[in-house]
């Protein structure tokens with residue numbers, strides 16, 4: 445009960461701060477995006493890439509772009525909060541107020557197509573793809589994720605993988621452990637660690653999407669790629685016994701989490717693994733950017749990786765893309781930026797820092813570390829599945845309901861209540 449009140453109060457404070465944040469960002473950057481701000485038209489790039497592990501890639505491409513286009517007034521309008529927790533709300537306010545940023549971070553899939561495209565807020569980019577000769581430069585699966593009714597609406601800058609376990613190599617070596625492949629392996633490894641007093645699985649679900657990610661990876665492992673995809677097309681119901689099995693499995697993992705998981709964000713959780721205070725962390729591979737850029741850890745020396753149980757042939761895809769909103773004053777500048785973003789040059793600057801692989805098929809693998817090279821290879825043959833937690837699988841309204849349900853489930857641990865909420869929320873998925 446106390447927690448519920450706390451959540452409601454936090455939501456109120458958040459809404460209030462977001463309203464302020466929205467005002468601030470406008471007054472700082474001089475009013476309507478694409479409008480005149482006294483120093484010329486501004487190109488406002490809106491994302492949630494701020495701080496630890498998030499902003500290095502963005503800063504590097506913005507600096508390179510500014511060098512190439514000194515005449516364009518680039519403004520980094522990032523709003524902090526993992527997975528767009530705050531940025532998406534600020535964006536929604538601005539779109540509603542007819543004040544879109546020049547371009548904004550949006551996940552390929554439902555978030556783009558059922559969200560901003562369906563609402564008539566985006567311009568198609570087919571001409572840009574033709575001009576740049578891009579139609580065969582991005583994987584077909586990815587172009588499909590950024591297309592609706594035969595038109596392309598955004599440019600993918602990266603491909604992140606969501607079904608990854610990052611682990612502390614020293615802890616694994618010292619305890620004679622092998623990276624788990626199956627659910628049984630995972631349980632055996634985690635139980636052994638628990639007995640030794642080592643936190644098996646770091647979680648930071650202060651923002652509940654981090655728990656949703658763990659759950660979606662369990663769902664994928666239990667259902668397999670076809671039936672996991674079936675959840676989003678209505679072919680498989682949330683009352684399927686395997687969904688319940690996934691919820692039971694998640695519940696059985698709760699004792700493996702660090703006790704303070706609800707007060708940590710994803711970086712704070714990854715840090716536990718980086719510093720040897722927990723053994724494993726299930727996170728998208730932006731965590732790799734955090735390990736290498738911020739904690740200065742060495743790939744495959746300090747930390748290793750494997751896929752989440754039973755998903756080694758699958759790739760939970762998360763793609764960050766940027767498009768052209770309707771109603772801005774400087775579409776040509778935005779197109780100049782998008783042309784740059786889609787170039788191999790920009791992608792090979794951004795992705796080695798971000799932890800992701802390039803969206804383009806012809807990028808230069810030599811620019812990537814061992815993790816990046818292996819992930820590029822895996823992507824070519826894996827079954828591609830859309831992430832729920834990162835907006836690709838289902839519309840935002842459904843995701844919000846799942847995140848809320850997840851938050852309650854982690855605390856109350858009531859599988860039936862959780863499943864009932866999923867089943868009733870799933871009527872939102874046409």
Ligand code: GAL
Nearest residue numbers: 525526527528730762764834
């Ligand atoms: C995802 C996004 C990633 C990364 C992550 C954590 O939604 O696609 O690029 O930023 O959130 O904030």
